[in-house]
Amino acid sequence: MENKYIQETEQAVLHTYNKAPIVLEWGDGAYVYDTDGKQYLDFAAGIAVSSLGHGCQELNEAVKEQIDKLYHTSNLYYNETCGKAASGLAKAAGMDKVFFCNSGTEAIEGCLKTARKYAYTKGTGRWQFIAMKNSFHGRSMGALSVTGREPYRIPFEPLVPGVSFAEFNNLESVRQLITAETCAVILEPLQGEGGIHAAAPEFLQGLRKLCDEHDILLIFDEIQCGMGRTGSMFLWQQYGVKPDIMAMAKAIGSGLPVGAFAVTGRVASESLTPGDHGTTYGGNPLVCAAVSKTLEIFEKEDLTAHVKEVGAYLTAGLDAVADEFDCVLERRGMGMIQGLALSIAPGEVITKAMKEGLLVISAGNNVLRMVPPLIITREQVDEMLVKLKKALS
Numbered sequence: 510m511e512n513k514y515i516q517e518t519e520q521a522v523l524h525t526y527n528k529a530p531i532v533l534e535w536g537d538g539a540y541v542y543d544t545d546g547k548q549y550l551d552f553a554a555g556i557a558v559s560s561l562g563h564g565c566q567e568l569n570e571a572v573k574e575q576i577d578k579l580y581h582t583s584n585l586y587y588n589e590t591c592g593k594a595a596s597g598l599a600k601a602a603g604m605d606k607v608f609f610c611n612s613g614t615e616a617i618e619g620c621l622k623t624a625r626k627y628a629y630t631k632g633t634g635r636w637q638f639i640a641m642k643n644s645f646h647g648r649s650m651g652a653l654s655v656t657g658r659e660p661y662r663i664p665f666e667p668l669v670p671g672v673s674f675a676e677f678n679n680l681e682s683v684r685q686l687i688t689a690e691t692c693a694v695i696l697e698p699l700q701g702e703g704g705i706h707a708a709a710p711e712f713l714q715g716l717r718k719l720c721d722e723h724d725i726l727l728i729f730d731e732i733q734c735g736m737g738r739t740g741s742m743f744l745w746q747q748y749g750v751k752p753d754i755m756a757m758a759k760a761i762g763s764g765l766p767v768g769a770f771a772v773t774g775r776v777a778s779e780s781l782t783p784g785d786h787g788t789t790y791g792g793n794p795l796v797c798a799a800v801s802k803t804l805e806i807f808e809k810e811d812l813t814a815h816v817k818e819v820g821a822y823l824t825a826g827l828d829a830v831a832d833e834f835d836c837v838l839e840r841r842g843m844g845m846i847q848g849l850a851l852s853i854a855p856g857e858v859i860t861k862a863m864k865e866g867l868l869v870i871s872a873g874n875n876v877l878r879m880v881p882p883l884i885i886t887r888e889q890v891d892e893m894l895v896k897l898k899k900a901l902s
């Protein structure tokens with residue numbers, strides 16, 4: 510498997526990822542191809558990013574057109590493409606104002622700062638956060654501080670003080686952690702990296718009520734579960750529980766590097782003001798062209814309806830796999846974010862699947878994760894199931 514591209518990369522790149530021994534070269538729809546011409550059905554989508562699939566011509570044309578016009582201005586000036594992306598994303602998110610940045614991690618930093626600034630403006634000076642065990646919010650010092658998985662955190666301590674961790678889906682454990690200094694609760698409505706765990710509706714409803722009673726802000730991290738993946742544009746819309754602040758990234762630019770956070774009008778009017786926050790590249794015309802076009806395609810093709818339909822088919826197919834194979838303990842997830850909890854090491858299944866021409870990834874300690882492009886067809890679900898069964902045998 511050793512080839513010159515792999516050797517060159519290993520020599521030059523800091524070893525922070527254990528890469529799969531394949532060299533990917535190009536993609537088309539739900540498929541990617543390596544340098545030997547081998548085809549892979551892509552149920553990883555660059556970790557829930559490439560929702561429109563690879564080589565989406567309409568998206569590529571929009572990006573190319575913008576490259577020739579203007580691709581960086583900084584946030585000191587207005588730009589038509591950026592304005593359009595902001596209003597489109599705010600509308601899709603059901604929120605009032607957005608701030609564009611460059612990644613999910615950076616979106617989380619913005620969420621935390623906004624919550625602190627809200628407390629500062631209100632004169633409460635509250636500064637503590639309640640986060641969830643088993644959560645994932647990113648790798649910067651702030652995002653890591655609210656990430657509830659110790660192996661990620663411990664080597665980098667001390668982190669931001671004032672963060673406590675509650676049990677996900679246990680309202681009482683959140684209640685017990687509330688202090689007079691609690692400024693916000695942050696969670697993923699569906700934990701992705703932690704192993705595909707969806708929130709119970711009562712948990713989110715209870716959290717909303719609890720936060721309102723104590724004037725605590727509710728922050729949702731929809732970086733992985735948002736942008737159509739579960740069958741609604743954002744997951745809060747399915748639960749009917751609206752956050753005050755929401756982080757987005759991964760799929761919003763269909764693969765161009767863009768993150769964002771959104772807030773309600775109430776939070777906007779009492780938090781960040783000029784000088785409080787910024788980012789040089791954030792929401793540049795190039796990535797905003799991708800955001801706008803992505804939103805346009807979602808609407809035109811009614812992608813959320815497609816996710817509901819094909820996602821139900823995928824769910825049924827994976828439920829059958831869970832019934833058939835003893836090594837599959839449980840299927841979890843919704844729409845096109847699915848996990849199979851295994852009694853065997855996911856790594857072995859991932860390697861075997863790759864040989865069969867299927868890309869899947871892991872989550873948590875023992876979960877096989879599937880986050881395909883949202884455009885996959887029933888036929889591609891069938892194809893995946895055949896390959897997956899071989900990999901599990």
Ligand SMILES: *Cc1c(COP(=O)(O)O)cnc(C)c1O
Nearest residue numbers: 612613614645646647701732733
């Ligand atoms: C991926 C992810 C992040 C971090 O996003 P980056 O773009 O990698 O910085 C944060 N939260 C969740 C839920 C994620 O899935």
